[in-house]
Amino acid sequence: MQTGRVAETDRVRVGNAMSPRDPIVEQWIASALQSYPSASVPFLSAEDDPFRNPVGHTLRQSLTTLFDELRGNMETDRIAPALDALIRIRAVQDLTASQAVGFVFLLKPILRELAPIDASLNDRIDRLALMAFDKYMQCREELADIRVNEGQRRMHVRHSAG
Numbered sequence: 001m002q003t004g005r006v007a008e009t010d011r012v013r014v015g016n017a018m019s020p021r022d023p024i025v026e027q028w029i030a031s032a033l034q035s036y037p038s039a040s041v042p043f044l045s046a047e048d049d050p051f052r053n054p055v056g057h058t059l060r061q062s063l064t065t066l067f068d069e070l071r072g073n074m075e076t077d078r079i080a081p082a083l084d085a086l087i088r089i090r091a092v093q094d095l096t097a098s099q100a101v102g103f104v105f106l107l108k109p110i111l112r113e114l115a116p117i118d119a120s121l122n123d124r125i126d127r128l129a130l131m132a133f134d135k136y137m138q139c140r141e142e143l144a145d146i147r148v149n150e151g152q153r154r155m156h157v158r159h160s161a162g
Contacts (some may be wrong), residue, residue, distance in 0.1 A: 062086040090140035
């Protein structure tokens with residue numbers, strides 16, 4: 001249920017204080033949500049409960065962390081889990097590789113419109129996209145291995161039973 005307060009998931013850490021989420025991040029989240037079927041977008045964007053809406057929750061949390069790191073130190077220890085959570089979801093969805101990692105590039109036009117984008121930030125976004133692609137490929141390889149192993153297990157069970 002929405003109240004007049006900003007929810008904890010809608011806050012980002014600024015120094016030691018919590019502040020409402022950056023409008024750039026809000027637009028990035030909204031743009032990323034557009035990659036989902038239009039019937040799903042209202043639910044994904046409105047439902048804050050991580051158990052009822054793990055996709056929307058993960059998207060909001062991960063993009064907030066990734067944006068903080070793009071503006072900050074690009075700490076792999078913070079980027080890796082945020083990318084992992086988001087890409088694992090997108091890897092099992094019916095998306096092409098470019099659709100699965102394309103959310104990273106959606107940030108560029110938003111920044112051009114709302115804030116100055118320098119070459120350094122542009123390079124960081126490109127590096128993040130490459131990291132996302134590597135993670136996507138790793139996840140797809142894991143899925144392929146799972147499918148192969150499951151097929152082999154089924155064949156073994158059939159041969160053992162019959």
